[in-house]
Amino acid sequence: MRVIYNMASLSHKLQTILRNALSNKTSFAHTTFFRAFTWSASRLQLQTTQGTNANVLIGDVDRFGGVTVNLVESDFTSDISEGVFCNLLRDSLTRWRTEGRTAVWLQVPISLSRFVAAASVQGFTYHHANKDRAILALWLPDGQSRLPGFATHQVGVAGAVVDESNGKVLVVQDKNKTVNAWKFPGGLSDPGENIGTTAVREVFEETGVRSEFKSLLSIRQQHNHPGAFGMSDMYIVCRLSPLTYDINFCTQECLRCEWLELTELAETGDTTPITSRLAKLLLHGLNQGFDKIDLPMEELPAVYSGRFYQLYHRKLPQAHEQRPEDEVHRP
Known part of the structure; x- marks a missing residue:
């Protein structure tokens, strides 16, 4: 590692000297020499740390035997051609196959998008x-790829915000819809956001009402969705419980917002089937009691150190509840 660091430092100093020496030169020979030297210096920084002289890309090996290469972190110069990169990638793949790696994940920034075509020549998709x-991927062993697909x-x-004192629920009518039906306020969950947090956030953004998460009520699954x-x-x-009751709805998203009787919402034709x-x-x-319909949430430690997950299920009788430390963790 120290050798690589010293070579990188030396190449940087030599590049600076050459730039100064050639700053007033415009001949093709000088320019070509400088570019060739710059590329050679960059290749020194791409060498592996196993003490070999093989020119390969440096990547992080995951627990499944795959290699992730982040080109954002690579010291490429702006004039490296697709052909040169293709040769470097080819040599790297030869090395990784020899090492028995299972797959390669190639992270290509938009500024280096010209390398995508070069990677496709090597079989990346x-x-x-x-x-x-x-993110490009390549399955290295023989046979059909076993790489997981992206999120689908x-x-x-x-959030169904229920006022238990009067049996009313908070509903909205979306703006710019063909049919203005009553529905529960909501929206898309942000990456890394718990569903309860999404419900509380969306309700406040659309209606101005603050609430707290109580339970999971239902899940609808739909495929080939035009909106997705x-x-x-x-x-x-x-299911949410209100903390405030005054409505100050978002006029950009909602046409109307009201506290509506649950009995009326269950019978009206001005709503969606799921609502x-x-x-x-x-x-x-x-x-009959919300314990008959609720799927409450419990946060438990995950198998991955320092991480947690949220588990939703009907509440067990206390005698049958399992302590978190007794749980058999699986990824």
Whole structure:
């Protein structure tokens, strides 16, 4: 590691000297020499740390034997061609196959998007893209790829805010809809956001009412959803309890917002089938006890150190409840 660091430092100093010496030179020979030297210096920084002289990309090996290469962190110069990169990638793949690696994940920033074509020559395909980078993947062993596909669902969350003192629930009518039906306020969950947090946030953003999460009520699954770019959609409805009651709804998203009787919501034709069904479920909980319909949440430690997960299920009798430390953890 120290040798690589010293070589990188030396190459940086030599590049600076050359730039100063050639700053007033414009001949093709000088420019070509400088570019060749710059590329050679960059290759020194891409060498592996096992003491070999093989010019390969440096990647992080995961627990499944795959290699992740982040080109954002690589010291490429702006004039490296697709052909040169293709040769470097080819040599790297030869090395990784010799080492018995299972797959390669290649993170390509949009600024280096010209390398995508070079990677495709080596068999890479798109896995997914996000904002300023694309992730390419290649299965190395023989046979069909066993790499997992990218996320195929979007998660929508709604909050049914029930005022138990008068049997009313908070509903909205979306703006700019063909049919203005009553529904529970909600929206898409942000990455890394718990569904209860999404429900509380969306309710406040749309209605101005503050609330707290109580339980999970239902999950709807729908495939080939036009609103999810043809992918699958999960629509989750949570039961919330109000902390405030004054309505100050978002006029950009909502046409109307009211506290409506659950009995009226369950019978009206001015609502969606799922909202009507959930209104009947909430009425049952209001009359018979919400423990009959609730799926409460418990946070438990995950198998991954320092991480937690949220588990939703009907509450067990106390004698049968399992202590978190007795749980058999699985990834």
